[in-house]
Amino acid sequence: MKKIFIKVLLLLFFSISHAYAQEVVIVTNASNPINELSKFEVIGIYMGRYRSSDKAISVTPLDNNELKEEFYAKLINKPLSSVNSYWARLKFTGRDYTRPIAYDSSDEVINKLLNTEFSISYLPKTMVTPELKVIYELD
Amino acid sequence: MKYTIRFSLFIFVFLCSNESHSQNSNFSFFGNIGLTQSSSKYLGFKQDISKEDAIYDGELDIWQNSRVGLQYEYQLSPILSFTSQALLQKEKDYSLDKIIKMAFIRYKANNNFSIRLGRTPFDMFMLSESRDIDFSYLWAYPPQEIYSLLPNRYIDGIDLIYKFPLEQLDFRTKLSIGKSEIEINANDDVGHLKIKQFIGLTTELSDFNWSISFRASRSKLDGVDAMLKPVTDAASHLQNIWLELPQFYSDLNVENISGDYISLGGRYEFEKLTLFAELAQIKGNSSILNKVDSGYVSASYNINDIDYFISYAYSESRTKTVNIKDSLVAPFEYLPPQLQTLVYLLNPAINDVLNFFTSNQTTSSIGMRWNYSENIVFKLQLNNTKIDANGSTLWTVNPAYDNALSSTHSVNTVFANMSFVF
Numbered sequence: 113m114k115k116i117f118i119k120v121l122l123l124l125f126f127s128i129s130h131a132y133a134q135e136v137v138i139v140t141n142a143s144n145p146i147n148e149l150s151k152f153e154v155i156g157i158y159m160g161r162y163r164s165s166d167k168a169i170s171v172t173p174l175d176n177n178e179l180k181e182e183f184y185a186k187l188i189n190k191p192l193s194s195v196n197s198y199w200a201r202l203k204f205t206g207r208d209y210t211r212p213i214a215y216d217s218s219d220e221v222i223n224k225l226l227n228t229e230f231s232i233s234y235l236p237k238t239m240v241t242p243e244l245k246v247i248y249e250l251d
Numbered sequence: 252m253k254y255t256i257r258f259s260l261f262i263f264v265f266l267c268s269n270e271s272h273s274q275n276s277n278f279s280f281f282g283n284i285g286l287t288q289s290s291s292k293y294l295g296f297k298q299d300i301s302k303e304d305a306i307y308d309g310e311l312d313i314w315q316n317s318r319v320g321l322q323y324e325y326q327l328s329p330i331l332s333f334t335s336q337a338l339l340q341k342e343k344d345y346s347l348d349k350i351i352k353m354a355f356i357r358y359k360a361n362n363n364f365s366i367r368l369g370r371t372p373f374d375m376f377m378l379s380e381s382r383d384i385d386f387s388y389l390w391a392y393p394p395q396e397i398y399s400l401l402p403n404r405y406i407d408g409i410d411l412i413y414k415f416p417l418e419q420l421d422f423r424t425k426l427s428i429g430k431s432e433i434e435i436n437a438n439d440d441v442g443h444l445k446i447k448q449f450i451g452l453t454t455e456l457s458d459f460n461w462s463i464s465f466r467a468s469r470s471k472l473d474g475v476d477a478m479l480k481p482v483t484d485a486a487s488h489l490q491n492i493w494l495e496l497p498q499f500y501s502d503l504n505v506e507n508i509s510g511d512y513i514s515l516g517g518r519y520e521f522e523k524l525t526l527f528a529e530l531a532q533i534k535g536n537s538s539i540l541n542k543v544d545s546g547y548v549s550a551s552y553n554i555n556d557i558d559y560f561i562s563y564a565y566s567e568s569r570t571k572t573v574n575i576k577d578s579l580v581a582p583f584e585y586l587p588p589q590l591q592t593l594v595y596l597l598n599p600a601i602n603d604v605l606n607f608f609t610s611n612q613t614t615s616s617i618g619m620r621w622n623y624s625e626n627i628v629f630k631l632q633l634n635n636t637k638i639d640a641n642g643s644t645l646w647t648v649n650p651a652y653d654n655a656l657s658s659t660h661s662v663n664t665v666f667a668n669m670s671f672v673f
Contacts, residue, residue: 152419159459161421188459189522193556193622200672201387204281204322205372205380206334206353208365208412 135237136183138248141229146171149232149248155188157232160202160209173212174233176221180214183234186250275326281672283385285316287392290663293655294638294646301402301434303343305647306664314341316392316666318383320352330359338383338404352383352405365412373403374427374453375468377516377529384672389527389560389620391632391666394547396566397531399645400610401512406431406449417456425453427468435478445473451512463517469509475539476505482600488593492586494578499601502538510535523553533608541608543568549616556623562616570641571605574598611642618666630668637661 138154140146155161157173176183184195202209215221221233226243240246288311289296295305298315306312318340325333336353355369372380376397381387383404408429415422431446451468476483483503489496516529527549534542547564575598576583583591618632638646638660646662648655 155459161459191553191556191622192625193628196625196672197387200281200384201381203279204320204336204384204387204672206336206355206367208357208359 134182136179136186136234136250137237137240137246138232138234138250139225139240139244140171140232140247141225142243142245144171144229144232144245144247146232146247147245151187151248154248158184158187158212159198160211170230172228172231173210174221174224174231175212175214176218176233176235177214177216178218179234179236183250277324279322279324279673280320281322281384281386281670282319283317283668283670285313285385285391285666285668287312287316288665291646291660293649293652294643294660294662295649296662296664297399297645297647299399299402300644304341305649307649316668317341318385320383322353332357332359340383363413363415367410367412370405370407371410371427371429373401373406373431374425374451375401375403375466375512376514376531377464377466379403385630385668385670386626386628386672389525389549389551389558390562390616391618391620391630391668392634392664394529394545394549394562394564395614395634395636395645396545396547396564396610396612397514397529400533400543400545400566400608401433402435403431403433403446406446406451408449419458421455421457423453423455423457425451427451427453431470443474444478446470447473460521461517461519464515466512466514468512470512472508472510472540475503475508475537479503479505479539479604482597482604485593485597486601489575489590489597492580492590493575493594494580495573495575499538499573503604504537505539508535508537508540510540525551525553525558527551535608538571538605539607541568541571541606543608543610545610551620556621558620558622560616560618560620563613564616565613566610566642566645568609568611568642570609570611570639572602572641573605575601606641606644608644609642610644611639612645613637626673627669627671630666630670632666634664634666635661636664 138149157171181192184190184192199211215224218235218239221235222239222241225231225233232247287296287306289306290308292308295307297305302315304315306315318338320336320338322336327333333356334353335351337350338352339350342349351370353370353372355367355371357365357367359365374380378388378393378398382393382398406427406429408427410425410427412423412425427449429449431449433444433446435444448471449468451466453464453466455462455464486496486499510533512533514529514531519526528547530546532542532544543566545566547562549560549562551558551560575594583594614634614636616632616634618630621629623629640657640659643656
């Protein structure tokens with residue numbers, strides 16, 4: 113019984129470690145002329161802030177619901193509830209904002225990215241295909 | 252205002268009837284279900300000075316802090332959009348004019364500059380715009396000392412917004428011009444004040460983790476003379492008898508009242524700890540609009556899905572009292588009995604007028620916000636408020652205890668909320 117308990121604990125530990133260890137990258141269609149973004153630009157795009165560069169203005173951000181919590185934790189070090197409070201404040205006070213369009217799965221995100229040149233989103237690095245290119249890697 | 256509402260309705264109906272545009276339109280909801288309990292039998296808790304109902308000791312209320320809002324947005328083109336918002340909460344009477352909190356067209360000239368025309372949220376203090384969007388802020392009840400003094404929610408007019416980056420920071424400034432209306436309830440006497448001219452400037456510098464903002468505005472008020480007419484009419488019977496009557500009329504300055512409002516606020520987020528602070532001042536050129544200094548500091552600490560917070564808030568203003576008997580042309584005893592009765596009745600009424608806008612209190616708060624899901628949060632907050640004598644503008648005095656005004660009070664208020672956005 114004790115051995116089974118230890119195995120379950122180890123299994124849980126490694127599955128959790130794996131969940132937080134996966135590398136998350138910002139990707140776009142390979143035909144998009146943008147080759148890289150800075151962290152400042154990614155935050156600006158995903159948080160509806162002022163977009164200071166032409167390349168930041170041109171893109172449409174997509175949210176990947178499968179990876180959303182991990183993505184925002186890595187990007188801005190905040191839980192989703194803080195992100196949602198932030199959007200609620202912008203939206204319901206009549207501010208000008210552009211919120212990312214949400215998709216439920218990585219497959220849906222890839223499908224959308226392959227069909228739109230200027231969309232960007234985030235995926236596990238292991239899912240990046242030759243038709244996509246990485247424009248920013250999250251720490 | 253009627254024209255704003257009619258125009259908004261026209262736009263709304265036109266856009267809703269055109270189904271081909273449905274991809275560019277968006278409906279969303281927000282709301283709060285709030286339970287409130289307060290501990291005083293002398294002073295009743297009310298949401299702000301416009302509210303008629305108050306909560307006394309032993310009463311559990313669900314209406315003061317509950318509301319639901321519906322927002323509709325329509326993107327007509329990349330540079331033109333329409334936004335409207337309706338807010339339903341308990342009111343004495345309901346009208347479209349009261350329910351519609353936003354209805355404006357935005358013209359976005361470029362990435363830096365935009366213009367909004369129509370009804371926009373009042374932006375007087377740091378949380379004024381989001382005062383009814385409970386989900387968007389930390390507290391179950393924002394600091395009463397600043398946010399309950401002015402019940403304004405919108406302005407009908409135009410605002411010009413300019414924003415640009417300063418290194419990695421966002422700078423945003425806004426100039427608003429327009430008019431509005433305030434409803435004030437003072438122990439069952441409802442008064443309507445019109446803000447016939449409003450001009451306000453907001454300047455904000457922010458990073459994602461922090462922001463600092465400064466707001467300054469001036470408004471000219473109309474309707475004070477009608478609200479005070481019973482008192483000023485009664486006082487006119489003491490013409491040439493009460494020596495300070497001309498000064499009393501002059502200090503009221505009812506024909507040309509204006510109020511100035513300034514606020515400096517900031518927020519800083521560390522990894523788990525967030526700090527908030529704001530200082531505000533209201534002052535006017537009439538003895539009915541006393542200068543009020545107020546402010547708060549608050550800190551929250553996040554552990555997993557829960558933010559624990561503490562706050563301290565204060566408001567300070569000068570109280571005034573006159574004693575008519577001290578400045579009569581003849582000793583009080585020599586006046587005819589009718590005038591003696593008038594002086595006896597009028598004196599407290601005049602002191603009420605002079606202290607109408609007098610808030611002297613401090614509140615210590617402790618609470619928590621449980622981020623239950625992406626769209627729903629639960630909040631719990633306990634306030635302990637110490638209210639000075641003649642400083643209870645933010646409370647309703649129980650008519651059964653008229654002398655409650657002349658003593659200090661300590662009141663505990665508990666808020667339990669469920670806030671949501673969809």
